[in-house]
Amino acid sequence: MSLLRVNNLxxxxxxxxxxxxxxxxxSFEIERGEVVGLVGExxxxxxxxxxxxxxxxxxxxxxxxxxxxxxxxxxxxLKEDELRKIRGKEISMIFQDPMTTLNPTMRVGEHIAEALMYHYNMDKEEAWRIAKEVLESVGIPAERAMDYPHQMSGGMRQRVMIATAIALKPKLIIADEPTSALDVIVQDHILELLKDLRDRNKASIILITHDLSVTADIADRVLIMYAGRILEVGTVEHIYYHPHHPYTQGLLKSIPKLGSKSELYIxxxxxxxxTNPPSGCRFHPRCPYARGICMKEAPPLVKVEKGHLVACWLYIER
Ligand SMILES: Nc1ncnc2c1ncn2[C@@H]1O[C@H](COP(=O)(O)OP(=O)(O)OP(=O)(O)O)[C@@H](O)[C@H]1O
Ligand SMILES: [Mg+2]
Structure with missing residues (x-):
């Protein structure tokens, strides 16, 4: 059984x-220990x-x-009180700006310690000991556990969120643009920590990003989303080397290439x-291959090879 299965949401x-x-x-599913990139404009x-x-x-x-x-x-x-037991402990979300989740009046160490006391019934002393330990494991010195979130940089706050996840050991982490506000070096470091989290806890990760290049070396599979729908699903190999959907092909062409002098594709x-999305395939007004059927009917997501699905009339025989 998959860890998570979303049906017709x-x-x-x-x-x-x-x-x-x-x-x-x-609709999609995620296996245990799998990292899935969710990519779209x-x-x-x-x-x-x-x-x-x-x-x-x-x-x-x-x-x-x-x-x-x-x-x-x-x-x-589930009811709200049942969900509260799952949030943080089973499934945790890491946001682009952790200021929205970190309580500004709580010291960062307290944030982690309180969560451990709530979810694991730990006593205060042990919870603080673990909080300091996990902060150190993401490169934050233990004495900074007493800092308030606003005393830290964006990259450090992001690391606090990851440290919380290391402490609580959720089975699923939803990371929503966790690196997009950070510079490239800090970005790489955060991605390394996420990989580490997957390896340590065998956690599954949904990595949300508008940047297809971010998922390349961390994701096992990629979901391409456009206007509320999934247009293509595949392994990193499928998506980067054999993209089928014209939208995915466009996204790939718009990734800047090192050393290339040609103008960037948009x-x-x-x-x-x-509020008023296009009829049929929602990408049709921007698609170079659009024809009659594309304006009338939304194409279903169909298999083009094992593990590779595409929602495009180009690949459906009629
Ligand atoms: N609270 C809200 N009220 C009304 N519309 C909303 C609300 N939140 C999001 N939307 C709209 O829902 C659609 C999807 O928004 P969403 O934030 O999920 O997109 P996204 O893919 O995360 O975008 P981004 O890359 O900018 O974060 C957009 O049209 C957005 O304007
Ligand atoms: Mg968003």
């Missing part, structure tokens, strides 16, 4: 301008998908349909207005 936001169809029929619904799994959506969001089966249990059916057009 549909999530909308109610706004004064209409309903934003942020996640529209998404800004507004494609990546964070909404991540937040739905944790049931941490804002009040104007509505889950229209779907299941999020974690270890055989549908998280969407996918023409812009992401759709999600």
């Amino acid at each position: 549909r999530v909308v936001f109610e706004t004064p301008y209409g309903q934003v169809k942020a996640v529209d029929g998404v 800004s507004g494609s619904g990546k964070s909404t998908l991540g937040l739905s799994i944790m049931k941490l959506l804002p009040p104007n969001a509505r889950i229209l349909s779907g299941q999020v089966i974690y270890n055989g249990v549908d998280l969407l059916r 996918i023409p057009g812009s992401p759709p207005d999600m």
Whole structure:
């Protein structure tokens, strides 16, 4: 059984301008110890998908349909107090800006220690001992455990979040753009720590990013998301060397290449207005191969080879 299985998830936001169809029929699964990259342009619904799994959506969001089966249990059916036992301990989320999750009035060591006391019934002394230990293991000196989040740099706060995950040993980590606010050296370090977390705890990771190049050396598989739907799924090999969907091909062409003097490719057009998304395949207005059927009907996600799925009429015989 997969660790996580998302079935036909549909999530909308109610706004004064209409309903934003942020996640529209998404299904996928994650195995134990697997790292999956979730890649797509800004507004494609990546964070909404991540937040739905944790049931941490804002009040104007509505889950229209779907299941999020974690270890055989549908998280969407659980009550808030049952979810609280799962958040942090079983599934934890690392955000782009940890200031949103770290309590500004709590010392960073306390943040970790409190979580250990809540989830593992540890006494205070032991919880603090482990908190300092895990902070040191991510390169933060034990004495900085007494710092408040605002006294730390963005990269250090990110490491505090990872240290928390090391301490609580969640089985699934959803990392939402954990490196995008950081410089390249710190970025690499954070990715190394995430890999370490997978190896140490055999954790599964969903790494959310708009940058396809970030997932290349950490992910086992990549999901390509566009306008609330998954357009392509495959191993890193499939996605980087044999991309099938015109959108994936466009994303790959837009990665800057070292030493190349040619101008950077940009996918023409812009992401759709999600209150009124295009009919049929949502990518059709920007697709160089679009034809009649693409405007009328959304293509299903179909297998092109083992483990490689594509939602594009180019690959479906009719
Ligand atoms: N609270 C909200 N109320 C209304 N619309 C929202 C809300 N949050 C997100 N949206 C809309 O839902 C869609 C998906 O947003 P989401 O934040 O999931 O995208 P994303 O892929 O994470 O983008 P980014 O790369 O910029 O983080 C977008 O059209 C966005 O404007
Ligand atoms: Mg986001």
